[in-house]
Amino acid sequence: MPSNSLIYVSLLVSAMLPHAAQARLSPAESRMVETVRSEQDRSIALLERLVNVNSGTMNLAGVEKVGQMMRAELEPLGFDVRWVPMAAVGRAGHIVAIHKGDGKGKRLLLIGHLDTVFEQHSPFQTFVRKGDKAEGPGAGDDKGGMVVMLAALRAMQAAGTLKAADIEIVLTGDEEDAGSPVETARAALVEAGKRADVALDFEGLVRDGGRDMGSIARRSSYSWTITATGRTGHSSLIFTPQYGDGAANELARIVTAFRQELPEPNLTFNVGLIAAGANASIEADGARASASGKTNIIPAIAIARGDFRTLTNDQTLRVRQKMEAIVARHAPGTDAKIEFEEGYPSMAPTAGNRAVLASLNGVNRDLGLPEMPELDPLKRGAGDISFVAGDVDGLAGLGPYSTGDHAPGEAVDLPSISTQAQRAAILMSRLSREPRK
Known part of the structure; x- marks a missing residue:
């Protein structure tokens, strides 16, 4: 059996590991981590408000109201926010928000969606917290993803890294049931993709065997x-x-x-x-x-x-x-x-997408988190990032982990909101400092 002194040394090393990981973060990055953690209750409260507004795709007024709520969160962060109406395709519209930085680093496109699959007739309408989980329509897909996005941006603002970052956000109002013709319904997103250097999709994180996975591909539909x-x-x-x-x-x-x-x-x-x-x-x-x-x-x-x-x-x-x-x-x-019929194109696995995942794994290393392997694309559905995948490198799955999506009982893992926001804030800050090719 090991001696008491060896046991003491082992315990001491284990206790120091998180601090060693934190030491690899810059002061600004450490500030981001602290901000996300300290604002977790604020993030959960916002998620509850968003979830309790029905925004089924065909509830046009509800989708627009969620868009207004997101505008109220984004404008104080320095974003120029506009509403893009989609009456031409029978849908509510999209939020497009632009943050002008110093023009020196990579331009980021953040993607999420305002709508859910739960229409007004659904019996599943209310946010209910159950310990470290919360059930509700869109709690994970994708109101939880928008909350992660906002938590990361607030952390960047607190740390001073948002000021120089060039970021465009597109929050579609019909991701779950796209309007037709799709060329009109996704025009704003496609145009944003042509302007960007990296696209980050804030739909849900996928776990496989309990391990967080990186999504560098999505199949068509x-x-x-x-x-x-x-x-x-x-x-x-x-x-x-x-x-x-x-x-x-x-x-x-x-x-x-x-x-x-x-x-x-x-x-x-x-x-x-x-x-x-x-x-x-x-x-x-x-x-x-x-x-x-x-x-x-x-x-x-x-x-x-x-x-x-x-x-x-x-x-x-x-x-x-x-x-x-x-x-x-x-x-x-x-x-x-x-x-x-019209559908969602594919997001093929590319070397550029793998490079973005490698950057995220650099963040994981410095946070003391496990590396995220590539997710088998058979294990996730189609998504909006595919509309820009032909023009820009990207990564999907930066939203929180959730279970039971698209069915009553959809539940988000609340601690994953904090973890994902920390990852996103540091990743976006680092990418926005990289020179454009």
């Missing part, structure tokens, strides 16, 4: 609709040369071929809704279908809706072409077409 048609008649004539296979069997052929021929790494595809019969239709919202028919009638129409997700734009093009080829083969006596 595209929806599709297949409409198959066939010759209708008495069921006893199915599969004859005169009547062919019928619309339902044509659709079944297509869906089966997708399952057999499409699989490849980083691709997922899903059939979410099917209707077939003598008559069939899908409602305008794309979420409900109706059909009528009889067992002794060959179906004249069959409709399916689904989605697919890819890691790169090249993969998106390749998968679309394969789907189109499968649809075009046609069973006897049938026809079919596939239509693709």
Whole structure:
């Protein structure tokens, strides 16, 4: 067994480790850490106020009210804030806020969103704290992310590093259900991406096996609709040369071929809704279908809706072409077409994105926190940062850790707000001092 003196030395070294980590921070960075920690109650109180305002995507007044609340937080930090209305696409609008620094360092784009998936009819409406967790609509996605962003910016202001930083913030009002056409709905974000050198997305942190992960990639999300048609008649004539296979069997052929021929790494595809019969239709919202028919009638129409997700734009093009080829083969006596809808592009893993994660891991090292490995992109969904990924290096997942997102009971881990804000404040301060390429 070890001697008492060895035990004492071991305990002493362990106690000194956090101080050794803090010693690697500059005085300004230490001030940021202290500010974030001391203002944690303020951050939680703001989160409660934001969560208790319903801002489901289609609650346009609620989304705008949350935008007003964010304006009130950003203007005292020196941001020029404007509201970009989105009535043209049937949505509320976006917040665009610009902080002019000294023009010498990298220009940062911070991304978040004002809306949630919980509309006014949802029974889940209220912030409820439960110890180190808090439940509420958008508590993690993405009101918690906006709170992290603000906590980091306040810490930068307190430490004097915000003054020289060139930062643009875009908080979209329809991230959960983008307006159409998407070119209009995301114009402000795309323009901001072209001006930036680094993009930081404040949606939620992902943990894998209890470990904080770095998100350098996000997959795309595209929806599709297949409409198959066939010759209708008495069921006893199915599969004859005169009547062919019928619309339902044509659709079944297509869906089966997708399952057999499409699989490849980083691709997922899903059939979410099917209707077939003598008559069939899908409602305008794309979420409900109706059909009528009889067992002794060959179906004249069959409709399916689904989605697919890819890691790169090249993969998106390749998968679309394969789907189109499968649809075009046609069973006897049938026809079919596939239509693709607007969606979210991919954020491919790039060397530039890995460099931003390396910078964040430098912050982790100096804070005495574990390194954040790259997250498998299959483990997170699509997001707004993908719209600028072709123009600027970026990193996703700077918001807090949460569980149960998009469902009643969504809960944010409150201590992660502080940790993420410390990371973000130091990362942004360091990046804003790096010379532009």
